Amino acid sequence: MNAIEKLEKLLDREQFEKIKALNNPELHEFLAEWIEWLEPDKVFVCTDSPEDEAYVKWKALYYGEEKMLETPNHTVHYDNYYDQARDKANTKLLVPGGKAIPFLNTKDRDEGLREIRELMKGVMKGKELFVCFFVLGPRNSVFTIPAVQLTDSAYVAHSEFILYRKGYEEFKRLGRNARFFRFVHSEGELDDRKTSKNLDKRRIYIDLLDETVYSVNTQYGGNTIGLKKLAFRLTIQRAVREGWLSEHMFLMRVNGPDGRKTYFTGAYPSMCGKTSTAMISWENIVGDDLSFIVPVNGVARGANVEKGVFGIIQGVNPEDDPIIWEILHSPVEIIFSNVLVKDGKPYWNEMGVPIPDEGENHSGKWWRGKKDAEGNEIPPSHKNARFTVSLEHFPNVDMEALENPCGVEVGGMIFGGRDKDTWPPVREAFNWRHGIVTMGAALESETTAATLGKEGVRAFNPMAILDFMSVPLGEYLRNYLDFEKKLRKAPKIFAVNYFLRDENGNWLNHKLDKGVWLKWMELRVHGDVGAIETPIGYIPKYADLARLFEEVLDKEYTREEYEKQFTIRVPELLAKIERIETIYREKVGEVPEELFQVLEDERKRLLEARERYGDYISPFALEGE
Numbered sequence: 001m002n003a004i005e006k007l008e009k010l011l012d013r014e015q016f017e018k019i020k021a022l023n024n025p026e027l028h029e030f031l032a033e034w035i036e037w038l039e040p041d042k043v044f045v046c047t048d049s050p051e052d053e054a055y056v057k058w059k060a061l062y063y064g065e066e067k068m069l070e071t072p073n074h075t076v077h078y079d080n081y082y083d084q085a086r087d088k089a090n091t092k093l094l095v096p097g098g099k100a101i102p103f104l105n106t107k108d109r110d111e112g113l114r115e116i117r118e119l120m121k122g123v124m125k126g127k128e129l130f131v132c133f134f135v136l137g138p139r140n141s142v143f144t145i146p147a148v149q150l151t152d153s154a155y156v157a158h159s160e161f162i163l164y165r166k167g168y169e170e171f172k173r174l175g176r177n178a179r180f181f182r183f184v185h186s187e188g189e190l191d192d193r194k195t196s197k198n199l200d201k202r203r204i205y206i207d208l209l210d211e212t213v214y215s216v217n218t219q220y221g222g223n224t225i226g227l228k229k230l231a232f233r234l235t236i237q238r239a240v241r242e243g244w245l246s247e248h249m250f251l252m253r254v255n256g257p258d259g260r261k262t263y264f265t266g267a268y269p270s271m272c273g274k275t276s277t278a279m280i281s282w283e284n285i286v287g288d289d290l291s292f293i294v295p296v297n298g299v300a301r302g303a304n305v306e307k308g309v310f311g312i313i314q315g316v317n318p319e320d321d322p323i324i325w326e327i328l329h330s331p332v333e334i335i336f337s338n339v340l341v342k343d344g345k346p347y348w349n350e351m352g353v354p355i356p357d358e359g360e361n362h363s364g365k366w367w368r369g370k371k372d373a374e375g376n377e378i379p380p381s382h383k384n385a386r387f388t389v390s391l392e393h394f395p396n397v398d399m400e401a402l403e404n405p406c407g408v409e410v411g412g413m414i415f416g417g418r419d420k421d422t423w424p425p426v427r428e429a430f431n432w433r434h435g436i437v438t439m440g441a442a443l444e445s446e447t448t449a450a451t452l453g454k455e456g457v458r459a460f461n462p463m464a465i466l467d468f469m470s471v472p473l474g475e476y477l478r479n480y481l482d483f484e485k486k487l488r489k490a491p492k493i494f495a496v497n498y499f500l501r502d503e504n505g506n507w508l509n510h511k512l513d514k515g516v517w518l519k520w521m522e523l524r525v526h527g528d529v530g531a532i533e534t535p536i537g538y539i540p541k542y543a544d545l546a547r548l549f550e551e552v553l554d555k556e557y558t559r560e561e562y563e564k565q566f567t568i569r570v571p572e573l574l575a576k577i578e579r580i581e582t583i584y585r586e587k588v589g590e591v592p593e594e595l596f597q598v599l600e601d602e603r604k605r606l607l608e609a610r611e612r613y614g615d616y617i618s619p620f621a622l623e624g625e
């Protein structure tokens with residue numbers, strides 16, 4: 001029996017017709033094989049019609065994976081108490097022979113496929129399987145990558161409808177030419193609260209050869225939403241092979257003088273400020289998590305891979321995040337996950353308004369002071385609790401940029417992480433190489449609640465992408481360094497640090513200060529302001545920042561604040577170079593030689609400056625005051 005005949009037997013008439021209309025034998029093979037294997041009771045195929053999308057949403061409620069909240073179109077979803085973040089330990093790249101690749105979690109492909117197939121055999125008995133089609137990037141563009149998702153979680157499918165562009169018609173248009181990604185997900189057996197039960201059998205296996213990702217016994221979005229971090233492993237591989245960039249980056253427009261629009265991307269690790277930067281209310285958001293950057297006629301053009309936001313809700317408050325606050329309180333379609341709910345209303349940590357002392361949250365029935373099995377007090381919402389909403393509802397979205405099949409020209413690229421004591425709040429690289437090596441490849445950040453495991457540990461995290469890396473780091477960096485050669489004018493590279501602290505652990509900056517750094521970077525892209533040359537790049541002059549603080553935030557910015565924040569901390573910077581160099585020399589292997597050269601040059605500059613100015617160098621000294 002061929003695939004299409006098999007499908008005719010497996011699906012009812014209406015669903016079968018939807019599949020038959022797609023002229024792609026490879027797709028048919030894949031579907032026939034997996035539908036047979038998963039043994040769902042029922043299969044629903046989603047086209048791009050609003051009715052099919054509505055069906056999925058309804059099913060998320062019907063099966064109890066989501067519950068209605070008081071505000072129309074708002075629902076809440078819970079993940080298991082121990083399934084609240086990405087599971088790095090059980091996420092593996094399947095490679096032939098299980099070849100060890102430094103920093104990547106690999107597993108023998110045959111063995112991995114055998115294991116995951118075993119876990120998935122008949123896993124959908126008694127359940128409904130949703131077959132969904134989406135695309136990454138704008139449709140019918142240089143960025144487009146079609147993808148098919150199989151899942152028994154209506155919540156996952158619903159999330160994808162909010163976050164991605166529909167792709168059924170695109171599959172139809174592309175026919176047998178579609179080079180598509182495949183995702184197979186099952187939440188596995190559920191408990192009374194409709195959360196995945198068999199977490200010990202949670203597995204996320206990425207088959208790089210077949211461009212297929214399998215995920216089982218988990219519901220948390222980062223482990224299950226196929227087109228998000230699962231597809232990301234596959235797009236990194238494609239990008240490195242084809243000479244473009246697939247990055248963990250927001251994409252935003254910074255508005256310069258006289259209506260000038262300048263686009264920036266920014267790579268910071270999970271929970272380190274991508275969404276909150278892209279959401280600065282007087283600028284415009286294009287995307288908050290994943291960007292493709294492709295060289296087109298010598299210009300780096302960026303596009304948002306997604307069309308929605310799976311954002312962190314903790315700390316969202318009316319003062320710092322007025323737009324998100326507004327959206328979260330309007331009747332547009334939103335899925336809240338792992339928040340506190342009382343009388344049909346969602347609440348979260350640090351929301352800036354009083355919240356109830358009891359309700360339901362990710363731990364079930366909750367009251368203030370409740371402890372978990374490990375004796376830890378359970379906060380009202382999980383730190384990694386999130387909201388899922390489409391960008392079309394954002395008053396500050398740059399819709400033209402979001403939908404442009406040619407993307408937008410990238411003027412600047414920013415790297416940043418959680419760093420309490422080393423980098424200044426903002427600086428500009430001397431050139432592409434300098435930025436890629438000392439800002440991107442040298443990125444370190446304290447771990448956060450976005451992954452399971454200990455928080456607050458300084459960790460090597462090049463380009464904020466290490467969790468998702470799917471090719472040897474050296475190859476990835478080679479591609480990055482070579483990218484410049486494809487461009488007539490490379491974007492400027494910047495580094496930011498929002499997380500500097502003083503001796504007592506207090507933040508040196510306010511959350512909105514980033515709005516000033518953005519304006520400064522915008523001016524620098526166009527050569528509109530001068531800067532101070534330091535051993536680690538260009539930093540802003542006090543006078544320019546004082547003016548910008550006044551203009552942007554209506555705040556006085558003192559010389560003392562500036563000096564404290566922008567002091568060049570030579571011992572910390574040298575120690576960092578040591579750490580990074582050692583990692584690349586001893587742990588990574590096969591690294592482009594120029595990386596070491598660039599680090600060595602930076603070290604020399606720091607040593608020379610130390611001779612002259614001492615360990616902690618005031619920016620005023622460097623400016624020659």
Ligand SMILES: Nc1nc2c(ncn2[C@@H]2O[C@H](COP(=O)(O)OP(=O)(O)OP(=O)(O)O)[C@@H](O)[C@H]2O)c(=O)[nH]1
Binds near residue numbers: 270289310507
């Ligand atoms: N101290 C401080 N915290 C910040 C700042 N900006 C963001 N945060 C905190 O960073 C966390 C959220 O960062 P997001 O912007 O949502 O994270 P993201 O980079 O989009 O993360 P993912 O969606 O996980 O990839 C929240 O806990 C914020 O309060 C800042 O300027 N200063």
Ligand SMILES: O=C([O-])CC(=O)C(=O)O
Binds near residue numbers: 085086221223229
């Ligand atoms: O993928 C997720 O779980 C959410 C996210 O953006 C990240 O962790 O970087």
Ligand SMILES: [Mn+2]
Binds near residue numbers: 248269270
């Ligand atoms: Mn992310």
